[in-house]
Amino acid sequence: MSFLDSLTGDAGVDVVSEPLIIVSSDTHVGPRLAEDLRPYCPAKYLDEFDAYTAANVEPVGSFGRAPGTGFAIAGVEPKKATGSRIRNFQTEGHYDINARLRDMDYDGVAAGVIFHGSQNGQPFPFRLHLLAGAGKGNLPAEDPEIARAGNEIYNRWLGDFVSVQPHRHVGLAQLSMWDIEQATREVRAAAALGLKGINLPAQRDGIPPYNDRAWDPFWSTCVELRMVLANHGGQITPEVSAPGAYQIASMELMAMSRVSIISRLVFGGVFERHPDLTLVITERPGAWLATIIDEMDSLFDSGSVSSPLDHLTRCPSDYVRSNVFVGASFHARFEALAAERDGYTDNVCWGSDYPHTEGTFQYPTDWNDEPVTHLALRSSYAGLPHAVIRNMVGENAIRAYGLDRAALATTAARIGAPTIESIDRPLAEIPRRGGDLAGGSLAFRTTGVWS
Helix, strand or coil: CCHHHHCECCCCCECCCCECCCEEEEEEECCCHHHHHHHHCCHHHHHHHHHHHHHCCCCECCCCECHHHCCCECCECHHHCCCHHHHHHHCHHHCCHHHHHHHHHHHCCCEEEEEECCCCCCCCCCCCCCCCCCCCCCCCCCCHHHHHHHHHHHHHHHHHHCCCCHHHEEEEECCCCCCHHHHHHHHHHHHHCCCCEEECCCCCCCCCCCCCHHHHHHHHHHHHCCCEEEECCCCCCCCCCCCCHHHHHHHHHHHHHHHHHHHHHHHCCHHHHCCCCCEEEECCCCCCHHHHHHHHHHHHHHCCCCCCCCCCCCCHHHHHHHHEEEEEECCCHHHHHHHHHHCCHHHEEEECCECCCCCCCCCCCCCCCCCHHHHHHHHHHCCCCHHHHHHHHHHHHHHHHCCCHHHHHHHHHHCCCCEHHHHCCCCCCCCEECCEEHHHCHHHCCCCCCC
């Protein structure tokens, strides 16, 4: 008997008071260069590491963050920061596992998938900074050897990080994706460290095309070790200047990163040859999956003499439904309604985007307050079928990442996770925290549909 079946009695009565297993498909860490990562640096790279650290002490980015000094925001110390948009910088959960677990318990989140990049200004070792400029953001160092060293440093740190209550974490490895053979060896090393997936970057210059058959040994290794492919956007877009620069860049980035990897793995026959391979496309907001499926099926049905698809035995929509999940960061109500309407609720994995300021976790002014994450879940899911809610907030992620649901059920009960009964209460209005709508969480955005 499945868990969902167990939540209905002999008379088919839905058990709405059971703690829900909530899994965030999108969380972040930002280990500090000097304090956290330096101890993992091989001795022969220490000079390079210290030079990189010294070069990243100046404030960068729109938040005015200072990587070398932690959380400084426009000269404001983190513990003195006010206003919901910057309050998340107060948590040590950016880099401290115990603080992270405290925050997860407060939010009622049993487990989380971990990407790098925590908005605390700590760059990835030996990489050009994320905000360094168009075409350069978050790319490996020019020297492949030093870039591989940065990956190893981070992966070893992350392996230790997720070793505390390991059933609650999906650590994603950073690999040398510009070198297929090296990346394949690194998958095995990452699995041995306790990591459960890889951060699969968007297709870009320097990375062999994912539809190339040369990748097959890599995909086979991922399947063998049950390492999930997790993408978090990141398609490089041309530089855009004002007006509307942020919105234009966001739209272009989302449009390309939604389609690029899915189309290459589907039309390239990767899922055909590796039917147990799993891909999760994370933080690409919008109700877009059904449209992508329709467009792919249309291309498949139309056929092409110049590019035949006789290597596929199923239509693209079948591969997407069986192998692709959407990591739905700060899932808004219009997106949840669209997923139910268009029939892909089995492919949606809710995400908090912890501890980003736009996510559902908002560092509380009073730890007795109802968490914004709970308010966001109510806003997005109240009134939906209970099985759909269970699937999108946790069960789909358990299936996608192969998590231990029995252990997570115990965790959910221990931390007093929300129940169907507590989520199935519509909000009368979007709440305010710290002067902002629900602390600034994008889960409360809308397209004008509020029902």
